[in-house]
Structure formats: structure tokens, C-alpha cells
Amino acid sequence: MKRLNLLLVFVLLLSLASVSVQAQNVIELRMTWYTDGNEDQVMRDLLDRFEAANPDIKVVMDVVPYSAILETLPVQLAAGEGPDMARVTDLGGLAKYYLDMSPYLSDTAYWEENMGPFLKWMRTPDNDTAISGFMTQLTVTGPYINRTLFEQAGIEVPSDTRADVTWEEWAEVTRAVAEATGTQFAMAMDRTGHRFAGPAISMGAKYFNDEGKPMVVGDEGFRAMAQMLLDWHADGTMPLEVWAGSSGSYVAANEEFINVKTVLYMSGSWQIGQFAKNIGDAFDWEAVPNPCGPAACTGMPGGAALVAIGTTKHPEAVARVMEFLASEEILGEFYARTLFIPGHLGLAEKGVDFVTDVEQAKQALSVFASQVGKLDPIAYALQAYPFNRVIFNATRDRLTQAIVGELTLDEAITRIQEDIDAALAEAGR
Amino acid sequence: MPKNMFNTLFSTVYSAIMETVGLLAEPIQRWLGTQRMGYFFVLPNMLIFGVFILFPMLLNFYYAMTGGTQLFPQDRPFVGLSNFERLFTCGDFLNPNTCVEDRFWRAVFNTIVFVVFQVGGMVLLALITALILNRKIVGRGFFRSVFFYPVLLSPVVVALIWKWILQRDGLLNALIVSLGGERTLFLLNSNWATFWAIVVSIWAQMGFYMLILLAGLQAIPKELYEAADIDGANSWQSFQYVTMPLLMPTMLVVLVLSLIRAVQVFDQIFVLTGGGPGTSTFYMVQYIYVTGFSNQIQQFGLASAASVVLGLTLLVFTLIQLRLGRTNAY
Incomplete structure (x- = not known):
């Protein structure tokens, strides 16, 4: 009996040691992730599949608020304490921290062929061949409308008959709908310079001077759109809560749209998933083509990418995870389940069979996908500019000051330029 | 055992x-x-x-005294006093629009207004409450607890509760409208937002200072009041010549603590108003946070310079108060 006990203890110790050795052989990678809708669940599901096929790699997802991606992650990266992979939106601004996976990828041509235009957004000027990640979503900014309110008001949706509806026309017609239906606001726009940029470019904003330097002073298109934004807040077309109600951070107006407080909502394609979930078919919501100005009818491109971080201790393992996730089949499934516009040319051409029963979501996806080819070249240039958030944040904060009367519009535009110049000077030290 | x-x-x-x-x-x-x-x-x-x-x-x-965007000190170029120069370059110090870092000066003025009214109002209310609750009134224990409970709440919870009360469709507006009044944008009008930032802050913190003052009041010997009574002093004279002088050291502690806390105001107001509307409730710590962390180009040097200014200001205030405390020591 004593011998049997000893044998049992020995076997137990042996199996514990074997588990421990196995655990030591597993590479643990960390992925910092943020989520707008269900993409954290979909990604986890895909990673589980990867781990089942690759038992030597384990990927831990750290799901953080979006603000942590903007504010905390850059400090972590600068300190060399970043994760192995991260989902980011400041693609160019953080490019110096990315890992060039080219030496570890089995088929770089696949990446160039299917993701070429977007890889440029993730590169630094000194390495124009780097492959650092793939787009988890391509986004396009544009407006949503509440069609049910139009029907209740007995007013025709202007884009049903014409493609070139201007911002002024949308403002007028949505005001009429709001008045007829008792809706609080005609229009709302997320509090960010990125959302403002599309309409501004449509109004003729150039954003850059002839030397390619950011310049908003003397930019008549920029001024025209800024004036409209001020007027819409002054006359109650837009809710003060979104732009005026804050001082230095991004504010989304999606709750206003979901709760039927606004007729039109200027946001972007990434809202489709959560609208499908939170609105469903409670009312008829849909995306409409970007309104026009004298210069264009454009929104802004953008998106989020999953990038490999240069400080990883396991570049080969990271590349294996990324290759799996970026493969056409897996990425196609990710886009289909998250309702994201594909940032993969092959999938965009073939078309993604989006997993949703909500007709409104399918319509919105179709509208936003059709907008990709219609975006203005200035919009692409602005999105590719590595310090574009400096321009966007200065625009957001200074125009807010003009909305509440702390600055005149001209003072605000001068301050935007000063903020941009000061930040760029600091970055150049 | x-x-x-x-x-x-x-x-x-x-x-x-x-x-x-x-x-x-x-x-x-x-x-x-x-x-x-x-x-x-x-x-x-x-x-x-x-x-x-x-x-x-x-x-x-x-x-x-460094510039650039690098995180580690050894990588950052030395720029001497240029960050301070940037903060203090103003055409007219009373008009933030003439300053290079206009938002810093807006934050300074907002902080001054906040400190004066918040500290003043809170110390006064805490004193009155402590004096009342020091008397033998019915439900004294209950009221002491009620006034102290907000102190136990997290600043974020306090801000969210008040946001629900004060927003456009909030409880207060619902009450006003039901009484036939007009909806008021309490958090979207500069003056109202400043007013409510101060009120909410007082509501959240007053209980703590009330408790300190209550302890100070209870430490005053009863004999002194009896002596004053025998000398024919009325209630006001007892308060003026017995309570206040003996409460002064406690008052000083309350003043120093509340002043330091008021200058450091951030989290509660950040959740309540986001610093808005515009920059109406944008205070110094938020300026430091925004400059150093929330912009794409993180200006650690400028943010550090502002925090040095903030720290020195606090030090000066504290020294003045301690000096006054010594001068007025009874």
C-alpha cells in the first residue's frame, strides 16, 4: 500500500512537471484591443481557433476603452512597454513603434496585393516597404437619417431623387422634419475634427498649402464649413451637448440618434454594427450619400488596423498570428460578422456576405462601400498625414470655443493654426 | 485559546x-x-x-526645461525656460485671448474663481453646519451622517448623479417644467456650469470639513462658555470671543486642506462638464492633463512647466496661511 502511494505521488509530480514544462513552451502574446460593437467577441473567437491549431501560442486580449488607445497606448509604446499587437486608429502617428513583419511573413506579395494602399498609412518615411499590420476596418464618414421621421412628417428624403444634395439643403429639410415631428434636433455631428473634415473639404477646404504644410488660415472652404457649424449651433439645428458641452475630448452623438433626438446624424460606417444591435428595426434608419458643397461630395476615409509592435520579444509568433488573421478566409469572416467595410482589396472586389438580418444595416453598408471610390483626394491626403490628429483636435477644441462665444470665428481659425504650428514645432525638436 | x-x-x-x-x-x-x-x-x-x-x-x-515628444529624460532636448516663457507670454494678463497659451490662462482664471467661491462657500457652510450639529438638536446623529455620506462617494459617481439631475432632460428641468417654468441648460451655459461645478463640489466635500470643525468645536472647554455667560456675553459675543479664537487652528487646517484640494480639482468636473461649455470649467489640472497626455503630440515639457507653476502657487498659498496662522495664534 505504501509503495502504491509513493508511486501515485511520483506520477502526480511527473504530470505536474510536464504541465509546467508545456506551459513554459507556450508563447504568450498580448493584444490591446478596443471595441465599438461585437468585434472583441469575434476576434476572441478567431483567436481561439488559431490557438487550437497552434498550441504553442496563446494570445491574451486586453480590451480597453477607445480613449486608452488614444492616450495611454502611445505612452506605453514610447516607454517600450507596449503589447505585442494593438488595434489602433492613429495609423501614421504611431508608425515608428510598429514591427516590420516582412522578414517573418511567408507571402509578402499577398499583403502588398490586397492591402497595399492601406499599408502606406502605417509606414514611416524611412521605410516605404514595411508591412506592419492590416485594416480591421475601413471606415468612411457620412450621415445617417431617420426615415421614419421623414415619413411621419410627410417630407420627401432629398437624396431619394438627387445625388447632389447640399449640406444647406439637408439642414433645411431636417429642420422641417424636426419641427413637424417634435424631434429635438435636426442634425448632430460627432465632436471631432475628423467628422468635420469631410464636409469642410466638400465646401472647398484644402487643409494644406502648396508646400504640403497644414494651413487653415485663409482656407475659405474651411471657414465656410466652420461658419455653418456655428450657425447650426446658434439656431438650435444641432444640440449644444455634443460640441459645446465639452472642452477637450471626443464626444459621439450616437445616443441622440438611437434615442430619436435627431433627424440626421453625421458619423460613419463603424456605427452600423451597434445601430443594427441597438436600433434594429425599431425605426427605419439608413445611411445617405455624403452631402455636397461647391467643391465635392465627400466624407473622410479612415479606419482601424491591427498592428504588430516593434518591441515584441516574439516577432515570429506575432507574424504567425497576423498571417492567420489577415488570411482571406479569416478576415472575410471577421468583416462579415462585425459588419465592417473590408480593408482588403480582394474581399472588397468579391464582396462580403455580411451576417445580419437587419435590412437597414445591409443598406448602410452598401451606401458606405459605394462612397469609398467617391472620396476626395484631399480627404485621402489628410487621412494619410501622420499628424492629422493635431489638426483634428485643434479644429474640435477651437471651434467649440467659437460656438460658445469665447472666440470669434477668425480668432478660432488663427488659434487652430497656432496650435498646429506649436505642436509640429514640438514634434520637430 | x-x-x-x-x-x-x-x-x-x-x-x-x-x-x-x-x-x-x-x-x-x-x-x-x-x-x-x-x-x-x-x-x-x-x-x-x-x-x-x-x-x-x-x-x-x-x-x-526640456522639449520634444520623447518620453525618456535623456532623449529630450534641453530648452531652458522656454516652456515657462511660452506660458507667461501675454499681451495683457487679464485677457487670455492675448496670451500665447490662452487656455492656460483661461484655466488659471477659472481655477481662481472656483477656489474663491468653492473654498469660501464650503468653509462657511461647513462651519454653520458644524455649529448647528454641535447643539443638542433632535436627530443630531442622523444629520451628521447625512452630511457626511457624500464624502464616501467616488467623485465620478457624484458627477454622474449630478449630471442626471442637471442635464437638459434631467430631474431638475423636469421639476421646473412641471411647475410651469422654462427648461434651463444648466451644463451648457457658462455661468450656470461654473455655478454648478462649485455647488456639486461643495456638496461632495463639505461633510469632511464639517466633521473636522465639529471635532474642533467639541474640544472647546464648556467652562469658557459658562464664564462668558456669567460675564454677560450674548450668543454672538460668545461665538466671536470664545468659539472663533479657539476654533482658529482647526479652521486653518480646514482652509489649507480645502484650498489645496480645490486647486487640484479635476476628476469630478471632468465627468460632470468635460471642462465645458467651451472652456468655462476648464481648470489647471485639466490643462496639464490635456497638454501632456490627450493630444497626439504630447507636450510633456509644457505640461510639466504648468504643473511647476501650480505646485509653486500651492506652496505660496500654504506658506501664507501658515504664517497667518502663526500671527493669529491665541
Whole structure:
């Protein structure tokens, strides 16, 4: 009996040691992730599949608020304490921290062929061949409308008959709908310079001077759109809560749209998933083509990418995870389940069979996908500019000051330029 | 366990610990001498203070004199006083629009207004409440608890509760509208937002200072009031010549603490108003946070310079108050 006990203890110790050795052989990678809708669940599901096929790699997802991606992650990266992979939106601004996976990828041509235009957004000027990640979503900014309110008001949706509806026309017609239906606001726009940029470019904003330097002073298109934004807040077309109600951070107006407080909502394609979930078919919501100005009818491109971080201790393992996730089949499934516009040319051409029963979501996806080819070249240039958030944040904060009367519009535009110049000077030290 | 056994066990463990400490301390005492042994005992505290307070403070001074966006001090170019120069370049110091860093000066003025009204209002209310609750009134214990409960809430919770009350479709507007009044944008009008930022802050913190003042009031000997009564002093005279002089040291503690806390205001107001509308409730700590962390190009140097200015201002205020306290000591 004593011998049997000893044998049992020995076997137990042996199996514990074997588990421990196995655990030591597993590479643990960390992925910092943020989520707008269900993409954290979909990604986890895909990673589980990867781990089942690759038992030597384990990927831990750290799901953080979006603000942590903007504010905390850059400090972590600068300190060399970043994760192995991260989902980011400041693609160019953080490019110096990315890992060039080219030496570890089995088929770089696949990446160039299917993701070429977007890889440029993730590169630094000194390495124009780097492959650092793939787009988890391509986004396009544009407006949503509440069609049910139009029907209740007995007013025709202007884009049903014409493609070139201007911002002024949308403002007028949505005001009429709001008045007829008792809706609080005609229009709302997320509090960010990125959302403002599309309409501004449509109004003729150039954003850059002839030397390619950011310049908003003397930019008549920029001024025209800024004036409209001020007027819409002054006359109650837009809710003060979104732009005026804050001082230095991004504010989304999606709750206003979901709760039927606004007729039109200027946001972007990434809202489709959560609208499908939170609105469903409670009312008829849909995306409409970007309104026009004298210069264009454009929104802004953008998106989020999953990038490999240069400080990883396991570049080969990271590349294996990324290759799996970026493969056409897996990425196609990710886009289909998250309702994201594909940032993969092959999938965009073939078309993604989006997993949703909500007709409104399918319509919105179709509208936003059709907008990709219609975006203005200035919009692409602005999105590719590595310090574009400096321009966007200065625009957001200074125009807010003009909305509440702390600055005149001209003072605000001068301050935007000063903020941009000061930040760029600091970055150049 | 019998009491004796517990005592024996305790004294054995205690002796073992003390002997271990003695093993370490005796050679040090021989080396340092008895006179200087005190330094050895405060060393752990000084080490913690040095590593977690003094060193970051000195590092902050250094950062304030560097530029660029690099995180590590050795990578950052030395720029001397240019960050301070940027903060203090103004056409007219009373008009933030004429300043290079206009938002810094807006934050300074907003902070001054906040500190004056918040500290003034809170100390006054805390004093009145403490005086009332020091009397033998019905439900005294209940009211003491009620006034203290908000102190136990997290600043974020406080801000969210008040946001639900004050927003456009909030409870207060619902009440006003039901009484036939007009909806007011409490958080979207500059003056209202400033007013409510102060009120909410007072509501959240007053209980703490009330409790300190209450303790101060209870420490005043009853005999003094009896003597004043015999001398024919009325209630006001008792308050003026007995209560206030003896409460002054406690008042000073309350003033110093509340002033420091008011200058550091951030989290609660950030959740309540986001610093808006515009920059109406944008205070100094938010300026430091925004400049250093929430912009794409993180200007650590400028943010550090602003925090040095904030720290020095606090130091000056505290020294003035301590000086006044000494002058007025009874």
C-alpha cells in the first residue's frame, strides 16, 4: 500500500512537471484591443481557433476603452512597454513603434496585393516597404437619417431623387422634419475634427498649402464649413451637448440618434454594427450619400488596423498570428460578422456576405462601400498625414470655443493654426 | 485559546521579531552612535518619500526645461525656460485671448474663481453646519451622517448623479417644467456650469470639513462658555470671543486642506462638464492633463512647466496661511 502511494505521488509530480514544462513552451502574446460593437467577441473567437491549431501560442486580449488607445497606448509604446499587437486608429502617428513583419511573413506579395494602399498609412518615411499590420476596418464618414421621421412628417428624403444634395439643403429639410415631428434636433455631428473634415473639404477646404504644410488660415472652404457649424449651433439645428458641452475630448452623438433626438446624424460606417444591435428595426434608419458643397461630395476615409509592435520579444509568433488573421478566409469572416467595410482589396472586389438580418444595416453598408471610390483626394491626403490628429483636435477644441462665444470665428481659425504650428514645432525638436 | 497562552505566544513572537531587529540595529547603532540612531528609524519613510515624491518632483522640474515628444529624460532636448516663457507670454494678463497659451490662462482664471467661491462657500457652510450639529438638536446623529455620506462617494459617481439631475432632460428641468417654468441648460451655459461645478463640489466635500470643525468645536472647554455667560456675553459675543479664537487652528487646517484640494480639482468636473461649455470649467489640472497626455503630440515639457507653476502657487498659498496662522495664534 505504501509503495502504491509513493508511486501515485511520483506520477502526480511527473504530470505536474510536464504541465509546467508545456506551459513554459507556450508563447504568450498580448493584444490591446478596443471595441465599438461585437468585434472583441469575434476576434476572441478567431483567436481561439488559431490557438487550437497552434498550441504553442496563446494570445491574451486586453480590451480597453477607445480613449486608452488614444492616450495611454502611445505612452506605453514610447516607454517600450507596449503589447505585442494593438488595434489602433492613429495609423501614421504611431508608425515608428510598429514591427516590420516582412522578414517573418511567408507571402509578402499577398499583403502588398490586397492591402497595399492601406499599408502606406502605417509606414514611416524611412521605410516605404514595411508591412506592419492590416485594416480591421475601413471606415468612411457620412450621415445617417431617420426615415421614419421623414415619413411621419410627410417630407420627401432629398437624396431619394438627387445625388447632389447640399449640406444647406439637408439642414433645411431636417429642420422641417424636426419641427413637424417634435424631434429635438435636426442634425448632430460627432465632436471631432475628423467628422468635420469631410464636409469642410466638400465646401472647398484644402487643409494644406502648396508646400504640403497644414494651413487653415485663409482656407475659405474651411471657414465656410466652420461658419455653418456655428450657425447650426446658434439656431438650435444641432444640440449644444455634443460640441459645446465639452472642452477637450471626443464626444459621439450616437445616443441622440438611437434615442430619436435627431433627424440626421453625421458619423460613419463603424456605427452600423451597434445601430443594427441597438436600433434594429425599431425605426427605419439608413445611411445617405455624403452631402455636397461647391467643391465635392465627400466624407473622410479612415479606419482601424491591427498592428504588430516593434518591441515584441516574439516577432515570429506575432507574424504567425497576423498571417492567420489577415488570411482571406479569416478576415472575410471577421468583416462579415462585425459588419465592417473590408480593408482588403480582394474581399472588397468579391464582396462580403455580411451576417445580419437587419435590412437597414445591409443598406448602410452598401451606401458606405459605394462612397469609398467617391472620396476626395484631399480627404485621402489628410487621412494619410501622420499628424492629422493635431489638426483634428485643434479644429474640435477651437471651434467649440467659437460656438460658445469665447472666440470669434477668425480668432478660432488663427488659434487652430497656432496650435498646429506649436505642436509640429514640438514634434520637430 | 486561554488568555495566558495567547499572551505567551504573543510575547514569544514579539521577542523574536525584536531580537531580529536588534541584530540588525545594534551594529548600526555602534557605527552611528545613539544620537544619530533616529535617522536610521526614519530612513524607510525618507526612502519612500524620496523615491515616490521627491525624485518625481525633481524630474518634473527637469522635464519642465526640456522639449520634444520623447518620453525618456535623456532623449529630450534641453530648452531652458522656454516652456515657462511660452506660458507667461501675454499681451495683457487679464485677457487670455492675448496670451500665447490662452487656455492656460483661461484655466488659471477659472481655477481662481472656483477656489474663491468653492473654498469660501464650503468653509462657511461647513462651519454653520458644524455649529448647528454641535447643539443638542433632535436627530443630531442622523444629520451628521447625512452630511457626511457624500464624502464616501467616488467623485465620478457624484458627477454622474449630478449630471442626471442637471442635464437638459434631467430631474431638475423636469421639476421646473412641471411647475410651469422654462427648461434651463444648466451644463451648457457658462455661468450656470461654473455655478454648478462649485455647488456639486461643495456638496461632495463639505461633510469632511464639517466633521473636522465639529471635532474642533467639541474640544472647546464648556467652562469658557459658562464664564462668558456669567460675564454677560450674548450668543454672538460668545461665538466671536470664545468659539472663533479657539476654533482658529482647526479652521486653518480646514482652509489649507480645502484650498489645496480645490486647486487640484479635476476628476469630478471632468465627468460632470468635460471642462465645458467651451472652456468655462476648464481648470489647471485639466490643462496639464490635456497638454501632456490627450493630444497626439504630447507636450510633456509644457505640461510639466504648468504643473511647476501650480505646485509653486500651492506652496505660496500654504506658506501664507501658515504664517497667518502663526500671527493669529491665541
